[in-house]
Amino acid sequence: MGKKLVMAQKRGETRALCLGMAMVVCAxxxxxxxxxxVLPLYQKSVWTQESTCHLIExxxxxxxxxxxxxxxxxxxxxxxxxxxxRWAVLxxxxxxxxxNQQCSYIPVSLENYQMARADVEKVRANFLQQKVFYCFSxxxxxxxxxxxxxxxxxxxLLFSLFWPTFLLTGGLLIIAMVKLNRSLSILAAQR
Numbered sequence: 001m002g003k004k005l006v007m008a009q010k011r012g013e014t015r016a017l018c019l020g021m022a023m024v025v026c027a028x029x030x031x032x033x034x035x036x037x038v039l040p041l042y043q044k045s046v047w048t049q050e051s052t053c054h055l056i057e058x059x060x061x062x063x064x065x066x067x068x069x070x071x072x073x074x075x076x077x078x079x080x081x082x083x084x085x086r087w088a089v090l091x092x093x094x095x096x097x098x099x100n101q102q103c104s105y106i107p108v109s110l111e112n113y114q115m116a117r118a119d120v121e122k123v124r125a126n127f128l129q130q131k132v133f134y135c136f137s138x139x140x141x142x143x144x145x146x147x148x149x150x151x152x153x154x155x156x157l158l159f160s161l162f163w164p165t166f167l168l169t170g171g172l173l174i175i176a177m178v179k180l181n182r183s184l185s186i187l188a189a190q191r
Contacts, residue, residue, distance in 0.1 A: 013181065023171025038156070039157070047136040050135075051083050135147060136149075
């Protein structure tokens with residue numbers, strides 16, 4: 001009976017050690033992936049200065065309103081604000097600015113024109129209701145654009161690192177508990 005119990009305990013310890021090691025390896029791989037994708041985006045982000053934006057005007061741009069110009073095939077919102085003592089164009093995120101510099105906000109769903117228009121009007125109504133809000137600007141002197149929300153800010157970085165840290169801590173705790181259990185069982189067997 002005692003030998004079967006020891007063998008079962010060794011199998012359980014081996015499985016627990018394998019689980020702990022697998023968790024640690026997965027955490028290290030995740031840290032590597034995050035270090036090569038999210039961390040460089042966070043470090044390259046120049047939108048670090050939080051400032052107060054005052055709404056100047058909002059305008060919904062449609063393809064009919066801008067004939068003759070290169071325009072989007074969907075409705076979008078154009079927002080002008082006053083930030084850091086100068087006039088600026090507000091963009092929703094860094095990606096919005098890269099996608100289309102004529103639009104401050106691009107609707108999520110572009111398949112249905114009516115739904116996209118309703119989404120843009122809802123966002124416009126929110127801006128008109130809240131005339132003063134926080135935004136992110138850059139320290140560059142001649143920059144005339146600001147961001148409403150940063151995609152690659154400290155909160156996104158912390159959120160990305162939470163689960164790998166949880167996985168690494170859990171794996172190390174499992175390994176430590178197995179090692180502690182082994183040493184305590186050896187001490188108990190010596191008595």
